[in-house]
Amino acid sequence: xxxxxxxxxxxxxxxxxxxxxxxxxxxxxxxxxxxxxxxxxxxxxxxxxxxxxxxxxxxxxxxxxxxxxxxxxxxxxxxxxxxxxxxxxxxxxxxxxxxxxxxxxxxxxxxxxxxxxxxxxxxxxxxxxxxxxxxxxxxxxxxxxxxxxxxxxxxxxxxxxxxxxxxxxxxxxxxxxxxxxxxxxxxxxxxxxxxxxxxxxxxxxxxxxxxxxxxxxxxxxxxxxxxxxxxxxxxxxxxxxxxxxxxxxxxxxxxxxxxxxxxxxxxxxxxxxxxxxxxxxxxxxxxxxxxxxxxxxxxxxxxxxxxxx
Numbered sequence: 001x002x003x004x005x006x007x008x009x010x011x012x013x014x015x016x017x018x019x020x021x022x023x024x025x026x027x028x029x030x031x032x033x034x035x036x037x038x039x040x041x042x043x044x045x046x047x048x049x050x051x052x053x054x055x056x057x058x059x060x061x062x063x064x065x066x067x068x069x070x071x072x073x074x075x076x077x078x079x080x081x082x083x084x085x086x087x088x089x090x091x092x093x094x095x096x097x098x099x100x101x102x103x104x105x106x107x108x109x110x111x112x113x114x115x116x117x118x119x120x121x122x123x124x125x126x127x128x129x130x131x132x133x134x135x136x137x138x139x140x141x142x143x144x145x146x147x148x149x150x151x152x153x154x155x156x157x158x159x160x161x162x163x164x165x166x167x168x169x170x171x172x173x174x175x176x177x178x179x180x181x182x183x184x185x186x187x188x189x190x191x192x193x194x195x196x197x198x199x200x201x202x203x204x205x206x207x208x209x210x211x212x213x214x215x216x217x218x219x220x221x222x223x224x225x226x227x228x229x230x231x232x233x234x235x236x237x238x239x240x241x242x243x244x245x246x247x248x249x250x251x252x253x254x255x256x257x258x259x260x261x262x263x264x265x266x267x268x269x270x271x272x273x274x275x276x277x278x279x280x281x282x283x284x285x286x287x288x289x290x291x292x293x294x295x296x297x298x299x300x301x302x303x304x305x306x307x308x309x
Contacts, residue, residue, distance in 0.1 A: 026187060027222040028053035029061045032120065037064070040119040050124045050231070054164070058190035058233035065120045066171055066227050070112040075173035077110055078102060078250045082142055084295055092297065095153075095202070098146035099181075099240040103139045103294045104252060106269040108276075115252065117279045121169045124231050125256040126281060128164050132259030136285035137303070138267045140252045143181035143243040150240035152186065152210055152219075157203030158306045159195045165261045166234035166305065171252040176224040181243035183251075186219045190233040205237055213237075234305065255305070256282065264308050268292045 030046050053060035085091055085100055092101040125133050176182045197209045243249055266287045277284040
């Protein structure tokens with residue numbers, strides 16, 4: 001009886017979600033005004049646009065909200081670090097050797113408030129998830145020159161709530177385009193997906209489900225200008241794409257969790273950065289150490305995003 005009820009609920013949920021998503025794929029871009037940038041806060045109208053985009057599409061882009069000099073400094077450092085990552089025998093590959101899980105340096109002078117605690121991102125994630133959002137994941141994905149792509153997958157590779165519980169904040173360090181491996185996204189898929197549409201342990205979406213969804217709302221590769229950030233629902237289908245240029249493309253990744261979602265991951269940072277990781281609205285779950293071996297972390301799929309008691 002319980003299994004029957006679950007199946008009925010799941011069917012009703014999928015039917016409703018599909019009805020709401022019979023539209024062409026799109027990604028919404030929000031351009032803060034000069035006054036909004038000065039106040040470090042979106043207007044009610046722009047915040048409503050961002051929240052609506054998250055509800056309908058599962059993704060929104062906020063333009064011109066990150067200092068370009070900060071991106072330049074971090075990009076230079078992470079490209080240097082990439083050489084070591086690629087030399088590891090157990091290099092942290094994400095599905096294949098076209099994409100590496102790469103953590104940014106968790107120490108000064110490479111920590112910036114407009115990146116880790118971006119006020120615009122926090123305003124959006126708080127509006128979607130509620131007050132008390134938490135941060136316990138600060139990493140990145142580097143697409144190196146390659147013809148390979150990732151399979152379409154969801155980062156929620158487990159049975160998960162049918163409501164928003166985790167939002168990814170992505171910040172590319174350079175302009176991200178289809179040429180250098182802009183992430184393929186499937187808008188609207190966060191509203192009906194769950195583990196029953198996946199195969200294997202890595203969240204890969206079943207081929208028949210991909211083709212069914214493609215007929216309704218095909219995927220796209222948005223251009224993300226340098227200085228912009230992306231807020232994406234953790235459940236959204238997506239895939240890393242080939243970087244057809246000669247230069248690696250780094251994209252940072254953070255996860256903001258709802259206050260009620262219990263996940264035990266922590267960020268490892270060096271002692272002396274305690275004050276940096278304090279924020280009034282976003283609680284950072286951080287373990288401070290004398291030295292952090294941030295380039296020796298495991299591959300991306302080794303992270304556990306499941307809720308834990």
